Amino acid sequence: MEEAKNTARAVVHIGYDGLVYKTFKGPQARERYENEVRVLEFLEKHNCPFVPKIVHKDDKKLYLVTTNCGKRVDQMSDKKKQQIFAELEQYGVRHDDAEVRNLTYSAQLGRFCVIDFEFASILVAGYPPSPKMESVADRSQWKEASGDV
Numbered sequence: 658m659e660e661a662k663n664t665a666r667a668v669v670h671i672g673y674d675g676l677v678y679k680t681f682k683g684p685q686a687r688e689r690y691e692n693e694v695r696v697l698e699f700l701e702k703h704n705c706p707f708v709p710k711i712v713h714k715d716d717k718k719l720y721l722v723t724t725n726c727g728k729r730v731d732q733m734s735d736k737k738k739q740q741i742f743a744e745l746e747q748y749g750v751r752h753d754d755a756e757v758r759n760l761t762y763s764a765q766l767g768r769f770c771v772i773d774f775e776f777a778s779i780l781v782a783g784y785p786p787s788p789k790m791e792s793v794a795d796r797s798q799w800k801e802a803s804g805d806v
Contacts (some may be wrong), residue, residue, distance in 0.1 A: 666775075671725065676712055681719040681775070690719040692787050696750055696774040697723070699784075705748040707770040709765075710719035726770035727763030741769050749781045750774070 658678065662669040666689070670678040682692040700708050709723035742755040753776040754757065761770045778787045 675725050677709065677723045677725050679721045679723070681721070686719050690721065692777065693773075693775040694721065695787075696777045696779060697777050699781075700748055700750060700774075702716075703748050705745070705750075707744075707766065707768055708774070709770075710770060726772055727761040727765070730760045730762055730769065731758055733757050733760065733769075737769075741771065746773050746780065749779060749784075750782055751778045753777050 658670040658672045660668070661677075665683045666686075667682060668680045672678055674737045681687075681693075684781060694711065694714055697709060697711050701710055707726070710725055711721065714720065717742065718727040738757060738760065742752050745752060752771060752774070753772050754773065759771060759773045761772055762768075763770050776787075779785075
């Protein structure tokens with residue numbers, strides 16, 4: 658397996674089978690894990706085609722295996738980035754970390770995809786709110802400490 662990311666918040670490997678293996682760690686690891694699972698399950702239920710699908714999860718180990726959504730994107734215009742995250746909102750989810758680092762390009766799908774939903778919010782009325790976590794702005798110390806910018 659190739660290590661794709663090792664930060665203060667998570668260790669991510671891309672398997673030779675093409676799947677993504679993510680172990681949550683650090684501050685609010687359980688809340689972030691549970692929220693990502695909850696949001697991905699919601700998006701799958703609503704047939705969102707441009708996000709990872711859960712293949713396996715281990716609630717005790719805070720371990721999540723998902724399908725791969727392609728290669729990371731290095732740069733993109735603000736307008737295009739905003740269009741992709743606005744499309745996600747049409748499925749009832751606000752990403753809450755709408756940055757290029759959370760976008761990939763899937764040659765198989767022929768489109769951009771969205772990843773990393775640990776801070777996302779489900780916008781559907783009557784749906785339980787996401788757990789209270791630090792805002793994106795409050796996480797700057799994590800980004801600096803981990804190189805995850």
